[in-house]
Amino acid sequence: MEPPPLADQLFPHIRIVMGMVVGLGITRILMGAASLIQHPNRARVSLIHLLWAVSILVELIFFWWWQFELFAIHDWNFGLFLFVVGYAVVLFLLAALLFPDSLAEYEGYEDFFLKRRRWFFALFGATFVFDLIDTLTKGEEHFARFGLEYYVQTPIGVGFSVAAIWNGDRRFHLALVIVHLLYQASWIVRLFYTLT
Structure with a gap:
């Protein structure tokens, strides 16, 4: 029986699958944006929808950036592999929900987004x-890098998501996406200069 592959040999293999899924999500958003430019009168454009498209594009890029830290994991198993790919699939689905194949049943992107918000959120x-x-x-040291913020960020993020599922008010959704984009910008400024 052959010994299991070393982590430095296994992770590049896993990264290929993960990268394909993330790449599909990024492609979906970029193709959707290109379609808006190519056919500006096909459907009514929405600021809420556009800002969420930017936000989910940033989330996909964040995911790709942070997954570099997986090189440090030496005990890979199929469950962990499924988890990482599952996370990428969830991000892809968010991108796909922003740019549907057809808007024929809807008045435009905002109408689509608000009517499909339960799935999205x-x-x-x-x-x-x-x-x-x-x-x-990724380990205690990696987790400690973020301090108590993670203990606050997760319940607040889940709480706002639950509220967004039940609240169809346009102003609420516009405020929510702006707050989320500002929070993403703060992460970029505070944490994305180095990988340590």
């Missing part, structure tokens, strides 16, 4: 839980 709320587990998986 159920998945979005799940990303906070996935992110917490993903960070814990």
Whole structure:
């Protein structure tokens, strides 16, 4: 019986599958944006929808960036592999929900987004839980880097997601996406200069 592959040999293999799923999500958003430019009168554009598209694009990029830390994991198993790929799939589904194949049944992107918000925010709320587990998986030192913020961020993110599922008010959704984009910007400024 052959010995199991070393982590430095296994993770690049896992990264290929993960990268394909993340790449599909990024492609979906970029193709959707290109479609808006190519056919500006096909459907009514929405600021809420556009800002969520930017936010989910940033989430996909965040995911890709943080997964570099998985190189440090030496005890890979199929469950951990499924978890990481599952997290990427959830992010892809968020991108796919922003740019549907057809808007024929809807008045535009905002109408589509608000009517499909339950799916979107159920998945979005799940990303906070996935992110917490993903960070814990990378070890105590990696988790400690973020301090108490994770203990606050996760319940608040899940709470806002639950509220967004039940609240269809346009102003609420506009405020929520703006707050989320500002929070993402703060992460970039505070944490994305180095990987340690």
